[in-house]
Amino acid sequence: MxxxxxxxxxxxxxxxxxxxxxxxxxxxxxxxxxxxxxxxxxxxxxxxxxxxxxxxxxxxxxxxxxxxxxxxxxxxxxxxxxxxxxxxxxxxxxxxxxxxxxxxxVGALQKAFEQLKLKLAAEGLFDESLKKAPPFLPRRIGVVTSPTGSVIRDILNITRRRFPSVDILVAPTRVQGNEAAPEIISALRHLHAYGKVDVIIIARGGGSLEDLAPFNDESLAREIFHSAIPIVSAVGHETDFTICDFVADLRAPTPSAAAELVVPLRSDLQNRLQNLRKRLVAAQRRHLDDQKELLAALQARFKDPRRFLMDFSIHLDDLRERIQRALTQNTQVMKSKLKHLELGLQHQTPERQIREKRILLNNLEKDATQAWERYLRDRRVRLTKQEALLSSLSPLAVLQRGYSITRRLPDGKIVRNAGWLTLDDSIRIQMAQGVIQARVEKIREE
Amino acid sequence: MAKEKFEDALEKLEKIVRDMEAGEMPLDSALKSFEEGIRLIRFCSAKLDETQRRVEQLLENENSLQTKHFQDEDPHEP
The missing domain is CATH 2.40.50.140 (Nucleic acid-binding proteins)
Structure with missing residues (x-):
C-alpha cells in the first residue's frame, strides 16, 4: 500500500x-x-x-x-x-x-553599547552641566552592589579608614545577569524612598563586557539620570566604561576609588581644621595686639591737660620775666637817654647864655665905660695940649698979624700959587677982621 | 536652626579666618568672628572625632522599607 x-x-x-x-x-x-x-x-x-x-x-x-x-x-x-x-x-x-x-x-555587545551611548548622549543624559556634585562630607552613603564579595568589603574598609563616622546603607542587588538591571533600579528607588542618603555608589567589580551588560541598560541609565541624589558609578576596572559611568554624576575607576572620592580623609580635615584654628587664634592675637598698640599710641598722645597748663604757666612766667627784663632794660635805656638829653638840654638852656651875655654885657659896659672915661681923659689931655698948640697956630693969630687968606672961587681952594688963578677969577680974601671979594686984574708969576 | 553641615561650617570658618587675617575688622566684629570661629572649630572637631557609624542593609518587607544591621560589618570594630 x-x-x-x-x-x-x-x-x-x-x-x-x-x-x-x-x-x-x-x-x-x-x-x-x-x-x-x-x-x-x-x-x-x-x-x-x-x-x-x-x-x-x-x-x-x-x-x-x-x-x-x-x-x-x-x-x-x-x-x-x-x-x-x-x-x-x-x-x-x-x-x-x-x-x-x-x-x-564590532562585537555584539559593543555595537549595542555604542548605539545606546550615542542615543543617550543625543538626549543629553551625559551633560556635564546636569551633573550634581557629591556632598563634601556625606552623613550616610547608599551603596548599591552585591552584599557579598570584595566590592562591598573594600568600600566598607576604605570609608571606615578615611572617616569612621560616616553611615553606610547597603541596598543589596545582583550585579550580573538579566535580573541585575531591574534590581539595581529598584534598589535606587528604595534608597530614594528611604531617604537620609546623601550620595549613592553603584559598584561592581571587573568583568567581561557581557558581565557588565546590566550597567549598560537603558532603563537604569534613565533612572540614574533622574536620581535626586548624586550617584557615583564604579563599575568594573579602570579601563571598563559603562553607560552607567557616563550618566552618573561622577565616575570612579574602581569601587575603592569611589569610596575615596565620596569620603574625605579625616586626617586631612583635621589638619585643615587645626591649621584654621591656628590661623584664627593668630589673627585674633594679632588683632588684639594691633588694638593694644593703637590704644597705647593713643594713650601716649592723650596727655593730661594739667601738663599743658603747667607748661603754659612756665612759659607764661618765662615770658613775663622776659617782658619785665625787656621793660626794665628799655626804661633804663630811655632814662639814660633822657638824662643825656636833659644834660644836653641843660647845656643848651638860654638862661646860661643870658647870664653869660649879661656878664659879658656887664663887662663890656664896664670896659666901655672905662674906655670912654679913658678916652675922655685922653682927649681932654690932648685937647688941652692941642688947645695950646692950636692957639699958637691959629690963622687968626697970623691974620692978626696982617696976613690974609686968599681962596679961589667958587671952589674955595686956598691959593698958594698965583699961577692957579686966571684973570677975572673971583677970589675971596679973608682978613683978621672981615672978608672981601675981589677980582684978579693982573697976575704976576714969580 | 537646621542641622549644620560640616562642609558649610568649614567654609564659614575659612571665610572668618580669611577676613580676620585681612585685619580690617572692627574690634567688635573681630571678637564676634573669633567666637563664631571657635564655635565652628568645636563643631567641626566634634564631627571629626565621631567614630561610631552604622552600617545597615535596606530591606523591603511587605511593601515597607526597613533596615537591619549589615552582616558583613563587625559591630565591635575599633
Whole structure:
C-alpha cells in the first residue's frame, strides 16, 4: 500500500523532522527584508552571498532573552543568531526561529553599547552641566552592589579608614545577569524612598563586557539620570566604561576609588581644621595686639591737660620775666637817654647864655665905660695940649698979624700959587677982621 | 536652626579666618568672628572625632522599607 499523505501531513512531518534534526543552531548572515508588523515580532531574511533563509524573531525572545541589550536590527546588519529551524506548514516554508541575536563585526555587545551611548548622549543624559556634585562630607552613603564579595568589603574598609563616622546603607542587588538591571533600579528607588542618603555608589567589580551588560541598560541609565541624589558609578576596572559611568554624576575607576572620592580623609580635615584654628587664634592675637598698640599710641598722645597748663604757666612766667627784663632794660635805656638829653638840654638852656651875655654885657659896659672915661681923659689931655698948640697956630693969630687968606672961587681952594688963578677969577680974601671979594686984574708969576 | 553641615561650617570658618587675617575688622566684629570661629572649630572637631557609624542593609518587607544591621560589618570594630 502506498503511504499517501496529505499536504498538511507532509508539512507537519517536515516541521517535526526539521526541528528534531537540527535542534539549536548558530547561524550567521546579513539581515535583509526586515519587517516589523504590529505584533512586535520581527521578520527578516538572513542571507549570505549565495543563499538566503527566512527568519522570524519573536517578541518574547527579543525582549526577555536577548542578552545583547537593546540594539536594533537593521537591514544590511551582519548578525549571529541562535535559532531553531522550523517550518510554517500553512505555506510550506521553512524558516529560522531566532532566539537571540548579536551583531557581528564590532562585537555584539559593543555595537549595542555604542548605539545606546550615542542615543543617550543625543538626549543629553551625559551633560556635564546636569551633573550634581557629591556632598563634601556625606552623613550616610547608599551603596548599591552585591552584599557579598570584595566590592562591598573594600568600600566598607576604605570609608571606615578615611572617616569612621560616616553611615553606610547597603541596598543589596545582583550585579550580573538579566535580573541585575531591574534590581539595581529598584534598589535606587528604595534608597530614594528611604531617604537620609546623601550620595549613592553603584559598584561592581571587573568583568567581561557581557558581565557588565546590566550597567549598560537603558532603563537604569534613565533612572540614574533622574536620581535626586548624586550617584557615583564604579563599575568594573579602570579601563571598563559603562553607560552607567557616563550618566552618573561622577565616575570612579574602581569601587575603592569611589569610596575615596565620596569620603574625605579625616586626617586631612583635621589638619585643615587645626591649621584654621591656628590661623584664627593668630589673627585674633594679632588683632588684639594691633588694638593694644593703637590704644597705647593713643594713650601716649592723650596727655593730661594739667601738663599743658603747667607748661603754659612756665612759659607764661618765662615770658613775663622776659617782658619785665625787656621793660626794665628799655626804661633804663630811655632814662639814660633822657638824662643825656636833659644834660644836653641843660647845656643848651638860654638862661646860661643870658647870664653869660649879661656878664659879658656887664663887662663890656664896664670896659666901655672905662674906655670912654679913658678916652675922655685922653682927649681932654690932648685937647688941652692941642688947645695950646692950636692957639699958637691959629690963622687968626697970623691974620692978626696982617696976613690974609686968599681962596679961589667958587671952589674955595686956598691959593698958594698965583699961577692957579686966571684973570677975572673971583677970589675971596679973608682978613683978621672981615672978608672981601675981589677980582684978579693982573697976575704976576714969580 | 537646621542641622549644620560640616562642609558649610568649614567654609564659614575659612571665610572668618580669611577676613580676620585681612585685619580690617572692627574690634567688635573681630571678637564676634573669633567666637563664631571657635564655635565652628568645636563643631567641626566634634564631627571629626565621631567614630561610631552604622552600617545597615535596606530591606523591603511587605511593601515597607526597613533596615537591619549589615552582616558583613563587625559591630565591635575599633
Amino acid at each position: 502506498k503511504n499517501i499523505l496529505t499536504v498538511s501531513q507532509l508539512n507537519e512531518n517536515i516541521k517535526a523532522f526539521l526541528e528534531e534534526a537540527f535542534g539549536s543552531l548558530w547561524v550567521e548572515g546579513e539581515v535583509s527584508n526586515l519587517r516589523r508588523p504590529q505584533s512586535g515580532h520581527v521578520y527578516f531574511t538572513l542571507k549570505d552571498d549565495k543563499s538566503q533563509i527566512r527568519a522570524v524573531y519573536f517578541r518574547q525572545y527579543g525582549h526577555a532573552q536577548n542578552r545583547a541589550v537593546n540594539f536594533n536590527l537593521e537591514d544590511g546588519m551582519k548578525i549571529l543568531c541562535r535559532a531553531r529551524l522550523s517550518a510554517y506548514p500553512p505555506r510550506g516554508d521553512y524558516q529560522l526561529i531566532v532566539e537571540s541575536v548579536e551583531p557581528q563585526g
